[in-house]
Amino acid sequence: MKSTMQDTPLSIGQLVRFGTSIHATATVTTWSETGPTTVTFADLGRRAAQLAHGLRELGVDGDQRVGTFMWNNAAHMEAYMAVPAMGAVLHTLNIRLFPEQLTYIVEHAEDHVIIADGSLLPLLVPLLSTMSTVRHLVVVGADPSSVDAPGSITVHGYDDLLTGRPETFDWPELNETDAAAMCYTSGTTGDPKGVVYSHRSIWLHSMQACMTDAMALSQRDSVLAIVPMFHAMSWGLPYAALMVGASLIMPDRFLQPAPLAEMLSTLRPTATAAVPTIWQALLVHLEEHPVDLSSLREVLVGGSACPPSLIRAFREKYGVPISQAWGMTETSPLGTSGRPDAGLSPEDEFDRRCTQGRFVAGVRARLVDDAGTVLPWDGEQVGELEVRGPWITGSYYRADGSDKFDDGWLRTGDVGTISPEGYLTLTDRSKDIIKSGGEWISSVELENHVVEHPAVLEAAVIGVPDPKWDERPLVAVVVKDGQSVTPEELREFLDGRVAHWQLPERWTFIDEVPKTSVGKYDKKRLRGSHAEGKLDVIQLS
């Protein structure tokens, strides 16, 4: 029996048409050295149309790729709107990748045009000669004639490209499973792998983001989008904002604690989203330079598990709840959402907020052990998380990723438990878990306890070879300025917090935990430093 429903596709074109008309007065505010600049969604719609006309003139047709090498700002939002809506594919380039990775992903995706912020040209221009597919560079806020590009690439000013073009564009009707945008994982092993989002997956993900139990975005929101637009599509915020008319505040390149604190206090967003390291740094800053955070209804944290101490600090010092979510580039990224259910005691609610939250309706999840057995949701048994769903990737673009999939499920590489109520608690990445004498030790759990010590700024735990136990934990500690602490004191501090057999013997003090391009602890580099004997390890008996 056939349904009588209309066969109308979900498309970014419709999202742009909707957001820029019904929500014409919603705004995007971009921070700069001279203060904020605000434009309306209607303005963005006109400029997105002009951009699409301009890109057509540069030969962008069909599903050609248009790369962006940009911070979070209004021009980047225009590219988010214009490129997929015109039928081309937006490729958000992670500005923090190593040069050879950047060249690799531009060539692998066959980017035809790159739109770049003037402030980022020093990173990009030296690589242009290695990017053989690129024909046009469009620079935002810089003089194109000052750019020293190879002869095969024509350089355009962004405003020049737009000026005088029609302020409307007849966004084509597309197939909803067509590619709309792509993002490469910053995989720590091998080449980066491309995930290609469809119009459908972005639309469904945006609806999910606006649902009350997810990010709950609404027209009454003003969201400080700190998570970069080149990291998993800024967690879906730009398109979700278009869908409900939520205003956005874009920090551009001003991601240090001082300007973020100024944005929070002067622009008074209702919500904000970033990885834990941003909030850790901000908290330290706020201790010396307190500001009023009362405009925030919620702080969204993802990318890495959020230390409970951070959740507690935001709640107790600033009265702001933190909601964790779990996701990855491969999952668009929203997989879980951390808003606790109703009617809980403050302690239970706090415990729930310390989990990664519950799966959302479109995402199916299971835990699988080393032997491939599917484990029960009992909150105890630990396995690798596998997920399925319409905004979960099923392959990688022109790359073999067969080891990343298990009978149609994405193997996430994340290890943890799921409670009977569906709360996910991640204990580790599968490659970071420490296998000690047949038992598993969670590096993340140890880190969370160490970082609760008042003298500790950061702590990263890796497994190192041990003749007796196969592996034992090594704790790399960053001490706060002006403080000091000994390994003995820290071990004493951990005693009672973790099982006795988990208490680490090996400790080292470092200046900073190395981080990946997306701000996560780079344990591969830490393991490398240890293997090369570059860490001063203190071994307790």
Added chain:
Amino acid sequence: MKSTMQDTPLSIGQLVRFGTSIHATATVTTWSETGPTTVTFADLGRRAAQLAHGLRELGVDGDQRVGTFMWNNAAHMEAYMAVPAMGAVLHTLNIRLFPEQLTYIVEHAEDHVIIADGSLLPLLVPLLSTMSTVRHLVVVGADPSSVDAPGSITVHGYDDLLTGRPETFDWPELNETDAAAMCYTSGTTGDPKGVVYSHRSIWLHSMQACMTDAMALSQRDSVLAIVPMFHAMSWGLPYAALMVGASLIMPDRFLQPAPLAEMLSTLRPTATAAVPTIWQALLVHLEEHPVDLSSLREVLVGGSACPPSLIRAFREKYGVPISQAWGMTETSPLGTSGRPDAGLSPEDEFDRRCTQGRFVAGVRARLVDDAGTVLPWDGEQVGELEVRGPWITGSYYRADGSDKFDDGWLRTGDVGTISPEGYLTLTDRSKDIIKSGGEWISSVELENHVVEHPAVLEAAVIGVPDPKWDERPLVAVVVKDGQSVTPEELREFLDGRVAHWQLPERWTFIDEVPKTSVGKYDKKRLRGSHAEGKLDVIQLS
């Protein structure tokens, strides 16, 4: 370029799996003469599995239709879950249709099984011999041996059908565009027409219902679902509740003001949804029997335009905001959502709440005049509303509805304006608007003004032939018990509220406005009474 996203279908099976596991502890509470009965979503999941096994044994296979002839209650919810999830098609029968219409839709849909509430058997059983496609009748809360059915139909007890069957069911993976449920319009002209919802349309509609700017359903909600499950799928509440774990309160057959007031005061729902006539009657009841409505965060009103006086009364007397939404069986039904945007003055907010709200992201809208010209959104020009989108019907089931569609757009038959901000204000049904001397008079606007008079309970306005002006309004007034008012006083009351040339000359007093099966004013019957000379018309000079 192909997207790498998984090709996983949106399906009611996944919704059932999700809602009954992650939200296992959410509840459905059904009202009865002896008080409320509560079951959890987990209970419902087990019983839905048993129901699916039972229906398989009755020969329900493939996309066969299973009709329900039921009030809002837990068993109806089980049918909502089991029937589409097993791949069959749920056909919700409107118990208030005329007998010949009921027979027509059962045979037209070829219902194989009907599940019926015991309390409704007196309406259904006399018709069974005319329903040639039906093989099985399943009765809820009644003794099957007491049912006098024709020999071609086997009667089963609902609990007997479920008892002892497995409490899990391997819900099949279906194509998301497969039929999931159907509902016939209660069209006032011609045979009822069938709308067939797909798994995809229901899923998308449920997400929309849970978005913050629509119904904003969440796991913290407990929704008194007064709008019947046989009217446009109870506005999507049952599936939306599964999607987020919102608890439901089901009034069964207790739809009178007194029991509804008791449910509101004792079960303390956070939200509730019904047509305006329910709230009008409840308000009158509450004046004599006040109860505490402070648990309500919102009252959802749809089905007919909500009189501003009703919105004001709820706000001023009970502190509860009313949100209107516009939709119809053909639109799943959510087309607009009436939550005003932020930062408005109380007056502006009130004005916005008096509109039908703004279109949601998935619904495209346009206004078309008699000549087929698309009109601008200026809040002034009046035209017929046409809509498009993935949960809007594109045809009727095995019926010619070509006059209801315009180049792929659904012609809604609703007439009104759209403001530049996308607020829809419906002024009338296209067949009810009064064409007076080349100008249009909105019957709804006149009704809203007349009903503001303190002596008036209800008012319905129809156009009647006039030798000079072609048509002029006739106002049919229902006076409140113990009150009295004259046509002259009412006309005086209207003076200044509407343009002078719109002031009605013709008035009649009636005991009750005739209503359709879904509780809307039945102006066709009123026009019929007038044509037959059955109304006592007072004509002012």
